Amino acid sequence: xxxxxxxxxxxxxxxxxxxEHHDIGEVRFPTTCAPASAxxxxxxxxxxxxxWYDEAERNFRRAIELDPQCAMAYWGVAMSQYYPLWPTPLxxxxxxxxxEAIAKARTxxxxxPRERAYVDALSAFYDQPAGTSVHDRAVKYESAMSALAAQYxxxxxxxxxxxxxxxxxxxxxxxxxxxxKQAAAILNRLLPSHPHHPGIIHYLIHSDDTxxxxxxxxxxxxxxxxxxxxxxxAQHMPSHIFTxxxxxxxxxxxxxxxxxxxxxQHEVDEELHAMDYLEYAYLQLGRFADAKRVIGxxxxxxxxxxxxxxxxxxxxxxxxxxxxxRHDWRAAAALTFAKDIDWSNPRTSALTHxxxxxxxxxxxxxxxxxxxxxxxxxxxxxxxxxxxxxxxxQVAVQQMxxxxxxxxxxxxxxxxxxLMRSAADEEDRSIKPAVTPGALLPARELLxxxxxxxxxxxxxxxxxxxxxxxxPNRRNALEGSKRCDRPR
Numbered sequence: 001x002x003x004x005x006x007x008x009x010x011x012x013x014x015x016x017x018x019x020e021h022h023d024i025g026e027v028r029f030p031t032t033c034a035p036a037s038a039x040x041x042x043x044x045x046x047x048x049x050x051x052w053y054d055e056a057e058r059n060f061r062r063a064i065e066l067d068p069q070c071a072m073a074y075w076g077v078a079m080s081q082y083y084p085l086w087p088t089p090l091x092x093x094x095x096x097x098x099x100e101a102i103a104k105a106r107t108x109x110x111x112x113p114r115e116r117a118y119v120d121a122l123s124a125f126y127d128q129p130a131g132t133s134v135h136d137r138a139v140k141y142e143s144a145m146s147a148l149a150a151q152y153x154x155x156x157x158x159x160x161x162x163x164x165x166x167x168x169x170x171x172x173x174x175x176x177x178x179x180x181k182q183a184a185a186i187l188n189r190l191l192p193s194h195p196h197h198p199g200i201i202h203y204l205i206h207s208d209d210t211x212x213x214x215x216x217x218x219x220x221x222x223x224x225x226x227x228x229x230x231x232x233x234a235q236h237m238p239s240h241i242f243t244x245x246x247x248x249x250x251x252x253x254x255x256x257x258x259x260x261x262x263x264x265q266h267e268v269d270e271e272l273h274a275m276d277y278l279e280y281a282y283l284q285l286g287r288f289a290d291a292k293r294v295i296g297x298x299x300x301x302x303x304x305x306x307x308x309x310x311x312x313x314x315x316x317x318x319x320x321x322x323x324x325x326r327h328d329w330r331a332a333a334a335l336t337f338a339k340d341i342d343w344s345n346p347r348t349s350a351l352t353h354x355x356x357x358x359x360x361x362x363x364x365x366x367x368x369x370x371x372x373x374x375x376x377x378x379x380x381x382x383x384x385x386x387x388x389x390x391x392x393x394q395v396a397v398q399q400m401x402x403x404x405x406x407x408x409x410x411x412x413x414x415x416x417x418x419l420m421r422s423a424a425d426e427e428d429r430s431i432k433p434a435v436t437p438g439a440l441l442p443a444r445e446l447l448x449x450x451x452x453x454x455x456x457x458x459x460x461x462x463x464x465x466x467x468x469x470x471x472p473n474r475r476n477a478l479e480g481s482k483r484c485d486r487p488r
Contacts, residue, residue: 025198037067048230049199082095084168087309128194142169172431180207214244232262232270246473250279272314280437283325312348320355332359346379350395357402369406457484
């Protein structure tokens with residue numbers, strides 16, 4: 001049946017409930033909970049499938065109020081704490097909340113064997129020794145969900161959640177995309193029977209969110225927003241595929257709607273995430289006035305005081321993109337650090353250091369470039385200490401690129417070229433984090449720019465074409481390719 005979401009907002013000190021109905025897709029998730037509670041659990045599951053975690057948790061807690069013996073409502077609370085495909089860290093508070101909820105679910109005796117299997121599978125994520133990494137927890141959960149899906153082959157929800165678990169356990173360095181392909185095979189098998197299921201469509205997009213696979217998810221991208229029109233993330237998520245394929249006008253339309261939906265739902269993180277993708281698309285289209293308006297909207301927003309990467313990344317990336325994509329090197333070098341977010345997060349601060357460093361080096365300010373390079377080195381070291389290999393690699397690329405262009409600025413061209421090529425090769429080995437539509441400037445594009453500056457047009461053209469092979473219709477790579485054909 002088509003689910004209608006009852007969103008519960010606390011509007012006064014008495015927590016008066018206001019019910020607003022929203023279309024979130026079609027999900028069937030039967031439980032042994034009391035009927036009213038069971039319906040709310042089903043709604044919560046639909047919200048989980050679109051990563052609307054806060055709203056899902058509110059529904060699961062409402063189900064608990066109606067039926068304190070509803071084990072799957074506690075399971076839902078625990079599921080709402082784990083964000084398998086987002087960069088947001090699993091905080092101690094969320095880990096504790098999830099652990100307590102799943103422990104409570106295990107004490108309830110009225111659940112069916114199928115429900116207990118769901119609880120036990122999620123316990124494999126939470127019941128790990130202190131200090132266990134999120135990835136190691138995700139691998140344990142993936143294995144448990146594999147067993148659950150095999151035990152209940154007629155339970156399509158088990159297979160759908162297993163597909164998500166496969167994506168959550170995928171290594172960002174695995175360029176074979178083995179787990180993602182396995183997940184997509186499961187989801188494509190189920191799609192004909194559930195054409196309006198938000199999770200199937202959503203997870204297909206994530207499974208194919210790579211340059212090599214993106215075309216496979218284009219049909220899914222074009223229907224997800226229609227399946228769950230009230231969910232901000234569902235409006236935005238198609239633009240991941242549009243971005244991969246260089247479909248800029250479709251990305252603009254997707255993210256304008258996503259930002260609007262996020263504002264209406266007061267989801268600041270989703271609004272900012274959509275704005276970063278919107279900024280990127282406008283810049284690729286050369287719509288600089290529209291891109292500038294995105295920055296104006298960003299600056300007009302209330303103080304954010306946010307610390308999560310999904311939010312802070314967009315705040316740092318949007319102005320950096322505006323300067324760098326237009327090759328306004330002096331503007332990039334003059335960027336400052338906004339006061340309303342936590343710059344101790346090296347994932348975020350590295351963006352601004354990179355923009356300043358590249359801008360300074362390419363406008364001849366070697367001293368500023370050197371300071372930015374040193375700051376990026378400290379970011380790499382901090383991420384290495386945290387064991388964050390994925391982001392350490394991302395920031396190492398930025399550090400090498402700034403070092404390369406600083407060397408180029410002082411005339412050490414051979415050293416610069418070696419560094420820049422190393423940065424490009426390192427970036428090629430990694431997978432783009434889902435939080436970003438793309439690097440502020442691709443390292444291989446910067447390598448091509450450097451070769452062109454050295455009057456090596458034929459070599460530069462090879463690199464520009466390599467950029468376009470993974471980022472179709474990138475404006476600067478296209479422009480650079482044209483410049484290679486001009487007499488110099």
